[in-house]
Amino acid sequence: MLLGDSDLQAIVLTVKLASLVTVILFIIGTPIAWWLARTQSRWKGTLGAVVALPLVLPPSVLGFYLLLAMGPDGPLGHLTQALGIAPLPFSFEGLVFASVFYSLPFMVQPVQNAFEAIGDRPLEVAATLRASPLNAFFTVALPLAMPGFLTAGILTFAHTVGEFGVVLMIGGNIPGITRVASVQIYDHVEAMEYSEAHRLAAIMLIFSFLVLLAVYAWRPGSKRK
């Protein structure tokens, strides 16, 4: 057996986390991207900057603030207490929550760019053809932005897989709950298990390369089918 049980467990957990985060971000990232692409509000710059923050912030900083917010004295901690659910830190749910923030720009920005590239015209055309704004969104904007969604989904998934700093801050290192592949590699290295670390690292490397290949080889506008 090439990979140990704990390695497999870490990979399964990573895929589960990344899939869930990607689905959640499709749902909450799309309206944010739509708003950012269409608004003329003066708050556009502010929200855009907030969305982009995880790109430049050290993951430990983001993780630190999220940990405080989720802690017993933080607003999210109060909320989970009031709702009678388990505290978020060091749980899988907490990891999902933090990852949604951490990967937000990777969903919002490609989708926002795709919406901006469509421009006003197709939606105006749809309006003159009796489509309500919501109807035009689903029948015109979404299909035309599909390449952007594809890119965003792949990048979000891959970026969540590659998460390390935030996981350590929020989730710690609990096997089967918060120990994802990147943390597992760290553990192997700490324990001087270089060959185990090699196998997992190589899998991550190949995966990341294939993902980026998929994004870059797929040219929007190329004739398909």
Next chain:
Amino acid sequence: MLGALDQRGNERVTQDKIKANFKVNWPGFSLAVDLVIPGRGVTALFGQSGSGKTTLLRCIAGLERAEQGFLSFKGEIWQNGNFWLPPHKRPLGYVFQEASLFPHLTVLGNLHYGRKRISEAQQTSLDPVIELFGIGHLLDRKPDRLSGGERQRVGIARALAVNPRILLMDEPLAALDLARKQEILPYLEQLRDQFDIPIIYVSHSPDEVARLADYIVALDGGAIVAEGVLTDLLSRLDFPVRLGEDAGVVLEAEVIERDERWHLARVGFPGGSLWTRDKGIPVGRKVRVRVLARDISVSNDDRDRSSILNVLPGQVDTIADDEHPGLALVRVKLGSTILIARVTKRSAFSLGLTQGQPVWLQIKSVALLE
């Protein structure tokens, strides 16, 4: 104007017309118009770029919302105070400058997009539209496999497929080259003649306006500077939009004679007739004739023998300065018909042109518009 009428009179006046009153104030641009557009035929919104004609059209469509505005279409209120009917609820068809077809749908998908969103009772057969625009062989294609002219034909057909009660067209030919324009214009003429819906046509091209429009609203700097029936308006010397080489009149005429030996046709109008190349139009057919000011010269007698076929007697009505200081425009009456000639001021002086003076007009070229 209309505001002076009592409520009932106002209603009566606008019942079969389009009444629009918009005030728009944007940074660097303002529009203030109050107009009544005929409920039938082609109305051209005419002016240079930046004159506000497209903004006016977009306000009528509901694609822009004028802060202050009133709009009624044949008695139905589309905008009044805070009430504003969104564009997808207005029974109109809109043709954009670029065809703006949906790239993810086939030609047929584009045609069906609007059509399936109207009530079934209003869904008429697409066949006449597909046939009129000659797009039957293109239905399965994606827009990126169409030529520019084909795209625009599909764009117009798509607007008609929603069975609109009014068609709004924003410079539908402006993005096309000359050959494509010539390809589309006959379709537009057929559209005007076969579909009994009013058309509002935005254009900066005097040529297109002369061919298609019945009524002109001329805009400049966001305001209406002239409006009226095409033939009347173009025969005014003070037409406020610079026409340059395109200055000239349009006459409503009728083919009255065809000379088969010389391949010529004679078109008659009140006050005279003109020979023109025979285009195969049968005798009795109503036609539109465009005579440019630069193609008319003025003379004191008809003794000159020249190659010019059309030499008509008339009477000088008024003389006005042209855009160039060396040129003048001379308005000449032939019975009830007006022609405009462009002459140099020196010629006007040496001929001693004055109001009421009888003159002969030599007309070098006549364009038959249909």
